[in-house]
Amino acid sequence: MVKVILSRLARLVATILAVTFITFIMTALLPGDPINAILPPDAPRDPEIVAQIREEFGLDDPVLVRYVNWLGNAARLDLGESYVNRGQSVMGEIKNRIPVTAQLAAMAIVFAVVISVPMGVVGAYRQGRAIDQATSAASQIALSVPNFITGIFLIWLFAVKLRWFPASNWNRWDKGIWANFRTAVLPASALALSQMAIFSRLVRSDMIATLQENYILSARAKGLNDRFILLRHALRPSSLSLVTIIGINFGALLGGTVVIETLFALPGLGFRLINAINSRDILMVQGITVFVATVYVVINTLVDVLYAFVDPRIRKG
Amino acid sequence: MNKRGVARLIALLLAFAMIAAACGGGSSEEGSDTTTDAGGSEETTTTEGNTEVTEAVVDETVDKYGGTLTMALEAEATGLRPWEDTCSAPCYNMAISVFDKLFEQDVDGLYQPYLADSVSSNEDFTSWVITLRPDVVFHNGEPLTAQTIVDMWAIQQTGATSAGVLGSAKVENVEATGDLEVTYTLGQPHSAFPSFLSRAPIGMVFEPGAAAADPDGFSTAPVGTGPFVIQSRDLDNETVMVRNENYWGVDPEGNQLPYLDELIFRPIPDEGTRLDALVSGTVNGMHTLRQGTIRDARDADGIARLEFQGNNVGGGMFNVALAPYDDVRVRKGLVMMNAQDQVIAALGGEGISDPGTQWFSPDSPWYSQKVADAWPKFDFEGGKALLQEYVDDPARSDGKAAGEQIDVELSCPPDPTLIAAMQVIEQAWTASGLVNVNLTNFDQQTHINNALGAPPDFIGTHGAHCWRFSSDSDPSVDLNPALAPYSPAVAEAAGLDGIVSPLNFANWFDPEAFGAAVAAIRTDDFNERFALYESIMLRIAEEVPIWYSGHTATMIATADNVNGFNGWHLPSGDLGIGFPAAEGRYHEVWIGE
Numbered sequence: 087m088v089k090v091i092l093s094r095l096a097r098l099v100a101t102i103l104a105v106t107f108i109t110f111i112m113t114a115l116l117p118g119d120p121i122n123a124i125l126p127p128d129a130p131r132d133p134e135i136v137a138q139i140r141e142e143f144g145l146d147d148p149v150l151v152r153y154v155n156w157l158g159n160a161a162r163l164d165l166g167e168s169y170v171n172r173g174q175s176v177m178g179e180i181k182n183r184i185p186v187t188a189q190l191a192a193m194a195i196v197f198a199v200v201i202s203v204p205m206g207v208v209g210a211y212r213q214g215r216a217i218d219q220a221t222s223a224a225s226q227i228a229l230s231v232p233n234f235i236t237g238i239f240l241i242w243l244f245a246v247k248l249r250w251f252p253a254s255n256w257n258r259w260d261k262g263i264w265a266n267f268r269t270a271v272l273p274a275s276a277l278a279l280s281q282m283a284i285f286s287r288l289v290r291s292d293m294i295a296t297l298q299e300n301y302i303l304s305a306r307a308k309g310l311n312d313r314f315i316l317l318r319h320a321l322r323p324s325s326l327s328l329v330t331i332i333g334i335n336f337g338a339l340l341g342g343t344v345v346i347e348t349l350f351a352l353p354g355l356g357f358r359l360i361n362a363i364n365s366r367d368i369l370m371v372q373g374i375t376v377f378v379a380t381v382y383v384v385i386n387t388l389v390d391v392l393y394a395f396v397d398p399r400i401r402k403g
Numbered sequence: 404m405n406k407r408g409v410a411r412l413i414a415l416l417l418a419f420a421m422i423a424a425a426c427g428g429g430s431s432e433e434g435s436d437t438t439t440d441a442g443g444s445e446e447t448t449t450t451e452g453n454t455e456v457t458e459a460v461v462d463e464t465v466d467k468y469g470g471t472l473t474m475a476l477e478a479e480a481t482g483l484r485p486w487e488d489t490c491s492a493p494c495y496n497m498a499i500s501v502f503d504k505l506f507e508q509d510v511d512g513l514y515q516p517y518l519a520d521s522v523s524s525n526e527d528f529t530s531w532v533i534t535l536r537p538d539v540v541f542h543n544g545e546p547l548t549a550q551t552i553v554d555m556w557a558i559q560q561t562g563a564t565s566a567g568v569l570g571s572a573k574v575e576n577v578e579a580t581g582d583l584e585v586t587y588t589l590g591q592p593h594s595a596f597p598s599f600l601s602r603a604p605i606g607m608v609f610e611p612g613a614a615a616a617d618p619d620g621f622s623t624a625p626v627g628t629g630p631f632v633i634q635s636r637d638l639d640n641e642t643v644m645v646r647n648e649n650y651w652g653v654d655p656e657g658n659q660l661p662y663l664d665e666l667i668f669r670p671i672p673d674e675g676t677r678l679d680a681l682v683s684g685t686v687n688g689m690h691t692l693r694q695g696t697i698r699d700a701r702d703a704d705g706i707a708r709l710e711f712q713g714n715n716v717g718g719g720m721f722n723v724a725l726a727p728y729d730d731v732r733v734r735k736g737l738v739m740m741n742a743q744d745q746v747i748a749a750l751g752g753e754g755i756s757d758p759g760t761q762w763f764s765p766d767s768p769w770y771s772q773k774v775a776d777a778w779p780k781f782d783f784e785g786g787k788a789l790l791q792e793y794v795d796d797p798a799r800s801d802g803k804a805a806g807e808q809i810d811v812e813l814s815c816p817p818d819p820t821l822i823a824a825m826q827v828i829e830q831a832w833t834a835s836g837l838v839n840v841n842l843t844n845f846d847q848q849t850h851i852n853n854a855l856g857a858p859p860d861f862i863g864t865h866g867a868h869c870w871r872f873s874s875d876s877d878p879s880v881d882l883n884p885a886l887a888p889y890s891p892a893v894a895e896a897a898g899l900d901g902i903v904s905p906l907n908f909a910n911w912f913d914p915e916a917f918g919a920a921v922a923a924i925r926t927d928d929f930n931e932r933f934a935l936y937e938s939i940m941l942r943i944a945e946e947v948p949i950w951y952s953g954h955t956a957t958m959i960a961t962a963d964n965v966n967g968f969n970g971w972h973l974p975s976g977d978l979g980i981g982f983p984a985a986e987g988r989y990h991e992v993w994i995g996e
Contacts, residue, residue, distance in 0.1 A: 122852040125563055135561075136858075170481055173619030182638075241676060245683040253680040254475075254671050256640050351671040353640040361479070361639070366848035 090394045098387045105379040106157060113368045114149045121145070123366035124169045143169070143369075156372075165373035170365045176373035179358055184340075186256060187347070187354035191339035193274035195332055198281035203328075205282075206289025207316055210324075213294055221286065228283035237276035237349045244272060254351040273350040277343060281335060285328060292324035330389055337385035341378035467658075470994030471665040472965060474987070475677045475689040479639050479670040482622035484614070485607035486555075486562030492692060492957075495603065495986045497668050500644055501542075502607035502627035505533065505600040507973055508980040512768060512875060514597040515973050518547070518608055518628065520583070528592040528925065533600075535583040536974070539651045541610040542632045549579035554611035565604040571884055572599045594927040598877035630661040630990040642668045652990055655976050662967070662993035675699070678960075681706055687962040687994075690985035695751035695820060697958045709959045709968055713983050714767055714873040716759035717750065718951040719815075720854075724862045724889070724910035726800040727809050732793045734947040737811070737838070737867070739779050739786030740831045747953040749823040759951030761940040762873035762881065769878055769933060774940040779947060783831070790837045808839040812866035814853070817844040821869055824952065854908045860890040861905040870908065872949065875983040878936050879924050885909075886917045886939070911948035957985035967992040 124139055140146050144155060159166065165176035205225070209218040245253035251272050257265040296302065297320055305315050344356035351357070355374055362370035480497050482488030490498055507517040516522055520536045539547040556577040559565035573590035580586045589596065600606040610626040617624075623636045630652060631644035644666040652660040669686060671677040674696045681689045682703050691697060700708055721728035721737075728734060743758050750756070760778035763769040779786075790809065797805045813829060815821040825842055832838040845853060854870070856863035873881050887904035888894035893912050894902050916939045923935040943949065959968055959982050971979045971991040979988060 116849070119852065119857055122855055123848055133858075171622070172487075173622070238675065241679050241683075245685060246679050249683055252685040253683045254673075254676050254685060255669050255680075258637070258640075349673050349676055351639075351669065351673065351676065353637065357639055364847055365481070366846070366852075 087394065091391055094387050094390050094394075098383055101383045102376075102380050103157075105383070106160065106376050107153065109372050109375045109379070110153045110156065111149065113372050114152070116366070116368070120169060120366070120368060123368070160376070165376070166369040168362075168367050168370050170362075170367045170370075176370050179370065180355065180374060180377050183353060183355045183358050186352055187340055187343055187356060189270060190274050190277060190343055190346070190352070190354060191336050193270055194277035194281055194339060195336055197274055197278035198285050199328075199332070201278075202282045202285035203289055203321075205286040207293055207321065209286065209290040210293030210297060211312070211316060218290075222290075225283040225286050228279045231279065233276050233280060234345045234349055236279050237273065237346055240272045240276055241350075256350075256352045269352075273343075273346045273352060276346050276349075277339060281339075284331065284335070288328055288331060289324060292327055293320055296320045296324045330393070333385050333389045337382035340381055341375075465995070467662040467967075467993035469662075469664050471667060472663055472688050472989070472992055472994065473667040473669060473686040475669050475671045475680050475686040477670070477674070477677065477691065478672055480642075483625040483633075484562075484618070484622050485603045485609055486559045486565035486605075486614075487618070488622065489564055490603040492690065492985050493668075493670065495984075496690065496989075497642060498603055498607060498625075499629070499986065500631040500666055500989050501625050501629045501633060502603075502609060503539075503629050504602070504606040505608060506597040506606065507601055508875070508983075509973055509975075510978040510980060512980060514595070514601055514877070515975055515977065517601075517974060519600070522597060524594075524596070528594045528596065528927070529589045531587040531589070531596050532580065533585050533587070534581075535585065536651060537583060539628050540649055541613075541628050542626045542647060543610055543613060545610050545612060545626075547608065547628055549581060549583055549585040551608070551611060552585045553577050553579050554615075555609060558611055558614055559605055562604065568599060568602070568604040572596060572605070574605075592925045593879070594924050594932075595877040595879050598880050602876065602880070631663075631666050639670060644668075650990070652974070654991060655972050661990040663989065666989055678703065681960055681962070684962070687965055688959065688987075689961075690957070690959045690982075690987065692955060692957045692985050693751070693820075694755045694953075694956055697755050697956055698751060700958060700960050705963060706960050707963055707965065709961075709982060710755075710956055711958070711982055711985070712757060712764055712766070712954050712956045713875045714763050714769075715875070715955040715984060716762065716764075716872050716951050717756075717869075717953060717955060718759060718872065718949060719813075719867055719869045720865075720909040720949040721867055721947075722854075722863060722865045722910055723948050725866065726802065727793065727811075728866065730793055730800050731946055732789045733809060735779055736786040736789030736793070737832060738947050738950045739782045739789065740835060741786075741828055741950060742781050742783075742831060743952060744781075745827050745831075746824045749827045750820045750952060752953045752956065755956045756953030759954050761943070761951075762878065763936075763940075764954045767875075768929075769936055771933075771937040771940060774937060774944060777941055777944040778951075779944065783835075787835045787837065790835060794837050808837060810839050810841065812841045812843060813869075814843040814845065814850065814865060814867070815869035816847045816850045825869070855905060858905075859903075860892070861903075861907075862890065862910055863908065865908075868908075870949070871955070872951075875980065878932075879920065882936070882939060883920045883924070886911075886913070886920045888912050888917075909948040911946065913942055913946060916942040955984075957983075959985055959987050964995040965992065966995055 120143070121136055121139060124143070144152050147155070156166065163177055165180070168174040168176065168179070205221045209221045212218045241253045244251045251268055255269055257269045259266050302315060302320060305319050340355065343354055344360055346352075347354045347356035348360050355378065359371065359374045362374065474496065476493035476496055478491075478493045480488070480490070480494035483494070483498055483501065485498065485502060488494065503518040505517060505519045506514045509515050518536055518539065519533045521534045522531065524531045535547055535549060535552070541547065559569055572593060574587055575590045576588040578586045578588070587596065608628055609621075613626040614621045623638070624633060628651065630647050630650045632647050634643045634645050636642045646661055646664055650660055654660055671680055674691060674693050677689050677691065678696055678699055680686045682705065691700075697708075697710060700706065721734050723729055747753060747756050747758060757764060760775040761771065763771070793799055794807070794809060795805050799805065801809065811832065813825055815825050822844065829840045829842055832840050850868075854863045854865045854868055855861060872885075884904040884906035885908070887902055887907055888897055888899055889904060889907035889910045889912060891903055894900055897912065897914055919935040919938045923932045926932060961968070968982055968987050971988050973979050982988070
């Protein structure tokens with residue numbers, strides 16, 4: 087088991103190094119002088135000032151030297167300072183933004199699970215019947231509609247027409263749980279829709295397989311009622327892949343809320359990333375990208391390790 | 404139906420048709436009525452050309468005090484340090500609430516003292532004596548004195564944005580010549596110098612002690628003398644300001660300003676969401692610089708619109724330093740083949756945006772009909788003939804053989820409307836059979852960098868490049884840097900050593916035009932200045948280093964009960980300029996019932 091964990095950790099470190107290197111190189115290869123992002127267009131390009139800024143940001147060093155320096159600092163959790171908002175640390179920004187994005191991702195997952203599990207169970211139980219076809223069609227549609235279209239629709243319906251929720255912006259926790267929930271519910275729902283579709287299809291297919299197991303037949307033969315069999319005997323073993331996909335999708339959502347955060351104007355990581363890209367704030371882009379990629383890879387590794395705990399075949403494999 | 408409407412329809416059909424059918428309310432009505440009756444006031448909206456004019460007839464007995472205005476902006480302000488941070492329209496809305504400017508424009512665009520009390524200059528406009536308004540204190544209790552302005556100058560000299568402006572204005576010294584009297588000494592005459600003191604980099608007055616103590620922190624906790632004090636600033640979410648109880652300003656009746664208790668700014672970059680936020684009551688004010696949003700707002704119910712068509716004009720520029728754009732036949736030919744009305748339609752500005760022919764809109768005092776008549780009109784065959792002449796020229800500047808197609812790189816930022824406009828232009832140019840057009844899109848920053856280039860020459864790598872020109876400031880503010888030599892070599896050749904402007908993005912240096920621009924800041928006679936600026940515009944119409952699409956209509960829209968954006972006053976009692984480029988002034992805004 088220790089060997090498995092060590093192997094996964096080694097893979098984790100290698101992946102993170104590869105991600106940081108690729109991200110660094112790609113941003114370094116972007117056309118244009120970073121000085122032009124640091125100084126406004128009408129700022130005088132006094133050679134002394136330019137040289138001072140170049141030295142401050144190490145812009146005259148070869149790209150590999152810059153990468154090694156950056157990596158050394160990153161290992162101490164120092165991801166540098168914004169080019170555009172001078173004095174603003176990248177790590178500070180990530181710390182400030184991640185609660186918003188993480189809450190959105192978590193709420194989206196919870197919403198999706200709450201809706202998808204009953205849908206999947208019912209679909210499997212009534213396989214081939216009208217309700218199964220209806221839930222499958224609904225999942226298909228939910229999967230096909232891009233989340234920004236869903237977002238626009240939710241704003242129109244629940245903000246403009248019904249006025250139940252605000253159209254945009256974010257109330258932090260210090261304004262109260264309900265105030266926070268009101269601003270989070272529409273974007274989280276927009277994110278949840280496609281997750282819901284994936285989860286419900288997964289639960290349905292796993293449940294169909296589980297319902298064909300001998301112990302289910304045995305339970306039926308004992309005269310247990312269908313609800314008890316579904317919820318006590320079939321759902322738990324059918325949830326293993328759901329739990330796995332929840333973990334992976336949570337990681338993906340941390341980096342996948344860019345469009346929704348921009349649409350709803352939410353101060354999360356995605357919104358910050360877009361602003362950084364638009365203003366060519368390279369260190370900020372790099373820092374956020376590497377952070378999101380690292381979280382994703384770490385979650386995947388944890389899932390791998392957990393699997394190894396749960397399933398002896400993986401340990402042996 | 405607009406794009407957002409289509410998106411909604413798709414969503415409706417695909418996912419929620421039944422729900423929507425059950426919950427649908429009244430649809431937007433065409434030509435919604437913008438006449439409002441709010442809290443004792445009546446706003447009568449009329450249309451003059453493409454500019455919506457709202458005149459407030461206010462019942463003076465109404466209590467205007469109190470309330471919160473939540474204003475949705477198109478972006479977050481990068482920072483609120485006037486000397487350091489680039490300040491575009493969203494930032495300006497916030498900054499103007501915290502800082503006062505030494506000068507402000509009146510309804511005719513002329514500069515009047517604001518935080519300054521009076522101003523005078525010597526005969527050649529190289530020395531400007533400004534007397535400050537007495538009894539003004541900063542938000543931290545520090546008094547405004549002449550020494551404040553001198554201490555500001557020390558910080559401005561190294562500021563990322565202010566140093567360039569000080570350089571353009573050739574400010575050589577700032578000296579306290581009395582408790583409240585400060586003298587600016589310039590290295591060159593500048594008859595419109597107050598125009599520099601009416602914009603953020605050197606015109607907004609900040610508390611230099613607080614700025615020097617914590618320059619980075621000042622960005623989120625700025626200290627000015629303005630009508631509102633920052634209470635909290637949550638970047639990319641909301642900035643909350645509260646009334647400055649010690650504000651020096653009063654309305655024409657002598658009532659203490661500002662009226663609002665609280666002013667909240669929220670960045671909502673998505674145009675549709677911003678409008679939805681207003682319509683849904685999530686916010687009670689918004690601004691936009693997009694024609695498409697103005698069009699959508701015209702269809703929305705229950706909001707008041709304040710539209711402004713300023714001097715700012717869209718279009719593009721040619722990199723005149725590079726072939727084939729160095730040949731006027733190519734530039735003029737391409738512009739003549741460009742159907743301006745179709746481009747404006749593609750930009751979403753049909754019926755909203757006036758076609759541009761110069762750097763001034765038809766209602767500007769600087770507008771010239773002579774220039775409008777001289778600007779090359781759409782004439783596809785005429786343009787094609789000019790290009791054919793270049794193509795057949797054995798000595799053509801791009802080094803290609805006679806008869807070969809001209810290569811043109813047309814580049815715009817990746818905005819959907821700009822891409823649509825690019826395609827219209829591309830089709831016209833390609834249809835001639837003489838031009839091979841390569842379309843490129845880069846993010847905004849790269850787009851600017853490509854045009855800016857690098858020192859020492861600042862020639863850039865652009866070809867035909869989407870761009871915007873002009874503003875509602877004095878013409879010298881935009882024109883002088885855009886016409887000055889773009890590289891040391893050009894300056895030296897013209898006998899103008901040391902005069903180099905990276906902001907001459909088109910790399911078009913015309914001694915006659917630049918000479919007129921310089922002459923225009925040596926006189927304060929309007930007629931003389933008008934003739935000089937007219938001559939510059941005529942040179943541009945002749946040489947065509949740039950092309951125009953339409954003037955930029957901008958808008959501030961509010962809930963029906965929000966008043967005062969369009970009727971604010973200068974300390975003299977004259978009406979202020981209004982809300983140019985969607986930059987509002989908030990000290991006389993009030994909420995009715």
